Amino acid sequence: MSAVPVTTKKDWSSDQEVRWCPGCGDYSILTAMQLLMPELEVRREDTVFISGIGCAARFPYYMNSYGMHSIHGRSPAIATGLAMARPDLDVWVVGGDGDMLSIGGNHLIHALRRNINLTILLFNNQIYGLTKGQYSPTSEVGKVTKSTPMGSIDQPFNPISVALGAEATFVARTHDMDRGHMQEMFRRAHDHQGSAIVEVFQNCNVFNDGAFNAITKKDARDAMLINLTHGEPVRFGVDGERGVMIVDGTAKIVDVAEVGIDVLHVHDETAPDPSVAFSISRLADDRESPTPVGVFRSVQRREYGESVSSQIAAAQDTKGPGDLHGLLRSLPTWDVS
């Protein structure tokens, strides 16, 4: 194979006019991705974006790679078939919180548990954008929308908890206000062997504007985003004055001055047991409290497509390549002359 050609953002941008609402967080995610792709040293023709339906799901149209805009919720299933058939490809899956956690929730958890080589980006705006503003499975209790005039009564999903519950091997969170952080998360997810999921807090400025302001605005970040860094004590705050401790299996926010640095939890992405990562994911169940971002989990487990290919290879080793003539004679036969 010849060397991967050098590309630029322009090479990765399709000729289609981008049609999100002006100011939508999806724009900054798209830019981050188009800028990142040349750095990943991959070929455009070997890259496929598959999406379902929703505002987020328009994403593939704007990337100059192969792409399929499929149907609501089913992109993980379609991508699974593609990745099984074509392990040589880089398959990305993009969708919203409704697409991936409501109608497609089942496909998402199964793709994650199988550990098939997909890089899944879940744009979480806590609302149904494309259908004009109903509450979503990540909307907070009490949310007033067109379909919940008296407030939503549904307990929301925490996408990170769901992914960890499904024993995903790579789980991360980022947000649309920080290009560098997004790119870092996307890069790591892409490089991971197996199913990788990145939740992206994404602002829908039309139907749920400012949902993440309290945590992602520049001046709020230090105090409100808990950056998870592998091998480092979990600390946040303008002067690192707060931290996270695991007490009886539960993550707790503590004042460092009070407890000392030594008892802070040292983040371990590679912990085989997802329980601690899960407890960290439970730290914030609103978007007003300090919220962890970064890589929650990154562990190695056999990739599904590899197992598929190796079973085929093993079958060919023991039985030889398929012989149709022999197959038709594999049940008792008799001759008539």
Added chain:
Amino acid sequence: MIAWWVPLSAARRVRFQKTVYLREGTHVTDIVDRTEGVREVERIIIRFAGDSGDGMQLTGDRFTSASALFGNDLATLPEFPAEIRAPAGTLAGVSAFQVHISDHDITTPGDAPNVLVAMNPAALKADLHTLESGGTVIVNSDAFEERNLAKAGYEHNPLEDNTLDGYTVITAPMTSLTKEACKDLGVKTRDAERSKNFFALGLVSWLYSRPEEPTMLWIQEKFKGRDLVIAANEAAYRAGNAFGETAELSASRMTVRPAQLPAGTYTNINGNTALSWGLIAASQQAGLPLFLGSYPITPASDILHELSKHKNFGVRTFQAEDEIAAIGSALGASYGGHIGITTTSGPGIALKGETLGLAVSLELPLVVIDIQRGGPSTGLPTKTEAADLMMAMYGRHGEAPMPIVAASSPSDCFDAAIEAVRIALEYRTPVMLLSDGYLANGTEPWKLPDIGSLPSIDIEFASELNGVDSEGREVYWPYVRNDNLARPWAIPGTEALMHRIGGIEKQDGTGNISYDPANHEFMVHLREERILKIADKLPPLEVMGDDDADILVVGWGSTWGAITSAVGRLRRGGTKVASVHLRHLYPFAPNLGELLQRYDHVVVPEMNLGQLTKLLRAEFLVDAKAISKVSGQPFTAAELVTKIQEVAQ
């Protein structure tokens, strides 16, 4: 799995000192002629019935295999209860296997059985009504004790009252004789009891002069390493044989001579296996790997099982989390250049509907296989019906035309599968392939095709730019069309042909999103036109039967066997009748309309309430009449003879 072949020399009426070879050629034994002096009949229909735990499917299957190797033509109808372990001894737990063996070409498992083997009272109660009047009943008398009689709802023992008056009754204490036969073998009594189906098989094989060697070989191969089981089954079989000899049943003995079948190598095959092999053959013919996405459902699961065994052909099988993921994964694989297949039954097709719409819009190859069963809902999961035709035809949102191919016999599932794949690949479209529970599990001898004669499927992926944009640059347009009105198939990984496809309406040619009203109108018509165009290259339908007939019987799917047999009988009886069988239900073969106009009467036997009939009436304005049956059972030829005669009058 053992495999053997029996070389039957020149004449078909051979003496059966024939050699049975294990395929490896390691084991040689003789098939001994046991038919000396035995009355010959043209055909026999035997129905084995018992509790689910009695092993009647296996008994029927063994009897069938021995008959196949003996050279008979045959057809089978296995019937399973819906519950895996219905309470023992109840009517709900009765499992039956009907086999029709013949010395001439036959196409159905027969009308009324001549012989009923009933292993318990429930089996007798459930199936006695199917037996021909004056037929033979063979019962395991040990099972006719109070508890079993009560469970079957008999107030009196039918072996002792007049229930069986008019039938020839052979009672054998099968359980106790089996135990007796096994007593010195060191087999536990309970285990010995389990071998009683081999007693039944031994007895029936003696009565109908079946060779014992195939069964003995099978027992040894199947239970290899379990010597006690082998010994018990063999002893039970021989005890059944001996019972026939000693109980002076010679008067009931008969045999069916081998049939005059065209020369070739044969195997006895069921529809699901033939269909699986057809998919593999199609993949070889097209030179593309097969991908099956499936979710288990009766009676389709066996295709998933079968294809999963053949990974050495490069087949990828995926047991998905549901039917939606199953078809989604298949479509994803097709997008990647594999032959995407998904298999299910009616309820699963309902779930796949939305993805079918996407596949129609994406114009990618995909084969969707519906092994129909009794519906709606869970309906009769283990019984047959063919009531999904309208769903196959119209069961989608929007105008979403899809070709429909139907299989007509167990072995025909092989050819139908190849045809469905061919259309899907050559026309870049999802295709619906219809089979049903009867074809799926029923068997018939199949003359193995010469692999060189299989249809070729020539497919090329797109590799070049094919358009010029407004700025004069060469580009790739995904919806440019060829003579078949099929779009190019550019698979990911192909340099320079990056493009996006999706379910939103697109402009023909460029494939760009288009909400333009005139474009949508154009595309809706084009999608229909391109499917109708498939008919241009279909062979014309061939009519069987009388040129000057007044009645045309139009069939589709598994009714082929019963129609063929019924029309044959009617013609031999002097009725002028013809028949035609439809492989393609959408689009129809090009000469169908003209054919229908030629006859005064058009009748359509269907295992539904007249779905094809409605399509024919709508499409061709003919007064077609349905002969419908929705009992979960296939048509018998006798039923059709009567119904068709009614039309003739």
